[in-house]
Amino acid sequence: MRVLVLGAGGMLGRDLVDAAERSAHEVTALGHAELDVTDAAAVEAAVQASRPQWVANCAAYTRVDDAEHEAEEALRVNGEAAGVVARAAWAAGATALYPSTDYVFDGEKKSDYVESDPVAPLSSYGRSKLAGERAGEGHLVVRSSWLFGVGGRNFVETMLGLAARRDELRVVEDQVGSPTFTPHLAEGLVGLMEADARGVRHLTAGGSCSWRDFAREIFARTGAPVRVAGCTTEDFGAPAPRPRRSVLASEHPDTPKLPHWTEGLDAYLAARVPA
Numbered sequence: 001m002r003v004l005v006l007g008a009g010g011m012l013g014r015d016l017v018d019a020a021e022r023s024a025h026e027v028t029a030l031g032h033a034e035l036d037v038t039d040a041a042a043v044e045a046a047v048q049a050s051r052p053q054w055v056a057n058c059a060a061y062t063r064v065d066d067a068e069h070e071a072e073e074a075l076r077v078n079g080e081a082a083g084v085v086a087r088a089a090w091a092a093g094a095t096a097l098y099p100s101t102d103y104v105f106d107g108e109k110k111s112d113y114v115e116s117d118p119v120a121p122l123s124s125y126g127r128s129k130l131a132g133e134r135a136g137e138g139h140l141v142v143r144s145s146w147l148f149g150v151g152g153r154n155f156v157e158t159m160l161g162l163a164a165r166r167d168e169l170r171v172v173e174d175q176v177g178s179p180t181f182t183p184h185l186a187e188g189l190v191g192l193m194e195a196d197a198r199g200v201r202h203l204t205a206g207g208s209c210s211w212r213d214f215a216r217e218i219f220a221r222t223g224a225p226v227r228v229a230g231c232t233t234e235d236f237g238a239p240a241p242r243p244r245r246s247v248l249a250s251e252h253p254d255t256p257k258l259p260h261w262t263e264g265l266d267a268y269l270a271a272r273v274p275a
């Protein structure tokens with residue numbers, strides 16, 4: 001299988017390149033500096049040149065809080081450019097893969113969200129990702145959540161950085177999701193491409209937790225001498241609203257199963273290079 005990965009320098013992009021190469025696929029990797037996905041002519045030329053079966057669009061505007069005041073830019077990258085990539089892929093006989101997010105849901109459902117549940121994004125970022133999901137006909141949309149991967153901006157590094165400077169932290173306890181290790185997600189994405197999947201799929205780590213419990217597990221494993229107290233979403237006061245409970249499940253029996261999030265955390269801590 002020939003795969004073109006866009007946004008290949010990002011947290012997920014890098015791990016997807018690795019996972020596809022490990023499965024002996026032929027990969028062309030283009031980072032932001034090599035290709036801007038909002039440049040339609042450049043996207044078309046890149047797709048034509050690499051003649052892929054799949055175009056994995058890992059390029060994204062991912063600063064959830066900044067998107068509240070940069071809504072147009074978020075929509076341009078996550079929404080409009082997703083349409084550009086999906087159309088360029090289709091014109092070249094390829095399929096686009098669009099990674100999406102649990103933030104397309106409002107988090108009010110009491111049980112896990114499946115693919116056919118109604119979407120209702122709360123934030124500008126969530127709306128831009130939903131626009132991207134809807135921008136490509138015949139593409140594969142894979143929603144995941146709470147990503148962490150080596151070398152990326154992520155919650156684990158944020159917590160370890162704070163623990164080095166403080167002995168007590170307050171961490172949000174009323175948001176629940178599934179922290180997903182990007183190499184595990186990347187392997188699942190390769191599996192879905194190999195299976196020629198289409199439509200919307202939910203693909204996250206097994207299990208779920210609050211951000212507070214995630215933080216406690218990080219410190220339990222690293223031995224950082226820091227106390228973790230819970231706080232509410234309101235107390236924390238992040239600019240972008242986030243879903244309270246956005247645990248995802250798949251209603252498609254052939255969707256790959258990823259390891260539990262604590263296994264992802266162990267693998268992350270074993271692989272990370274301390275700052």
Ligand SMILES: NC(=O)c1ccc[n+]([C@@H]2O[C@H](COP(=O)([O-])OP(=O)(O)OC[C@H]3O[C@@H](n4cnc5c(N)ncnc54)[C@H](OP(=O)(O)O)[C@@H]3O)[C@@H](O)[C@H]2O)c1
Pocket residue numbers: 006007008009010011012013031032033035036037038057058059060061062077098099100101102129144145146147148152153
């Ligand atoms: N992180 C999460 O918790 C999470 C959760 C669910 C879903 N997702 C989705 O998973 C995907 C990957 O996220 P990630 O966490 O790997 O994000 P990331 O580390 O921020 O990577 C995104 C990459 O896209 C690049 N990019 C931004 N604008 C671009 C443009 N116009 N043209 C080309 N490249 C551009 C960025 O380059 P620069 O750094 O140079 O801007 C960066 O390398 C995204 O679709 C995201 O929405 C993420």
